[in-house]
Amino acid sequence: DTEVTQTPKHLVMGMTNKKSLKCEQHMGHRAMYWYKQKAKKPPELMFVYSYEKLSINESVPSRFSPECPNSSLLNLHLHALQPEDSALYLCASSQRTAGDQPQHFGDGTRLSIL
Amino acid sequence: AQSVTQLDSQVPVFEEAPVELRCNYSSSVSVYLFWYVQYPNQGLQLLLKYLSGSTLVESINGFEAEFNKSQTSFHLRKPSVHISDTAEYFCAVSDGSGTYKYIFGTGTRLKVLA
Numbered sequence: 001d002t003e004v005t006q007t008p009k010h011l012v013m014g015m016t017n018k019k020s021l022k023c024e025q026h027m028g029h030r031a032m033y034w035y036k037q038k039a040k041k042p043p044e045l046m047f048v049y050s051y052e053k054l055s056i057n058e059s060v061p062s063r064f065s066p067e068c069p070n071s072s073l074l075n076l077h078l079h080a081l082q083p084e085d086s087a088l089y090l091c092a093s094s095q096r097t098a099g100d101q102p103q104h105f106g107d108g109t110r111l112s113i114l
Numbered sequence: 115a116q117s118v119t120q121l122d123s124q125v126p127v128f129e130e131a132p133v134e135l136r137c138n139y140s141s142s143v144s145v146y147l148f149w150y151v152q153y154p155n156q157g158l159q160l161l162l163k164y165l166s167g168s169t170l171v172e173s174i175n176g177f178e179a180e181f182n183k184s185q186t187s188f189h190l191r192k193p194s195v196h197i198s199d200t201a202e203y204f205c206a207v208s209d210g211s212g213t214y215k216y217i218f219g220t221g222t223r224l225k226v227l228a
Contacts, residue, residue, distance in 0.1 A: 004157070006157075040221070040223075041220070041221070042204055042218035042219065042220060042221055043158070043204075043218060045215055045216070048215075056215070090157050090158070092157075092158075097214045098214050099145075099146050099208035099209050099214045100146050100165045100208075101214070102148060102160050102163050103160075103216065104160070105150075105157035105158040105159070106157050107155075107156050107157045108156075108157050110155075
């Protein structure tokens, strides 16, 4: 069982909908990440939070809005998505943002945009 | 800039045969190296990591990888594979200079045949 829990596992939404993805970890990690993964490709970094503050935004379109309400939770708010946004969205966490810290991944939310 | 190359996109191998998945990196600074495995419909699981010290690192399920600084490689090996090892394998690099983002290789699909 993964120690990073993502909900929902699957999400189908229309281009005008608003939805949110949720990620939770109870390992005491202070760094949390959102990745986007297309089929047969490696994960692409979207956002990094360090101590609940946004530290990296990889030029992600504003229709994706991250939020870190506390050290255990990470949300990704979705609005007016495009069909090309259909992908597996992975959350990860690490003890801190440092190169020697392995990241622990959740099982992802598979998002389909109609 | 760092980069990671996984030259083999697919590796078919018969059950109980040995396998090597290749990973080469380029970096001008010291690096940390990771192998992740992704089973279908799951997130990435850390298989093993090289941070420092012994250049040969082992995982609990029989995989090992050797850090070779002169050849800038971190190849993954297993002496005898099982059907259950069928998955996508990603090599990742992060550096020790202050940035902590993973640079992922493009992945290698290991298919174990009966």
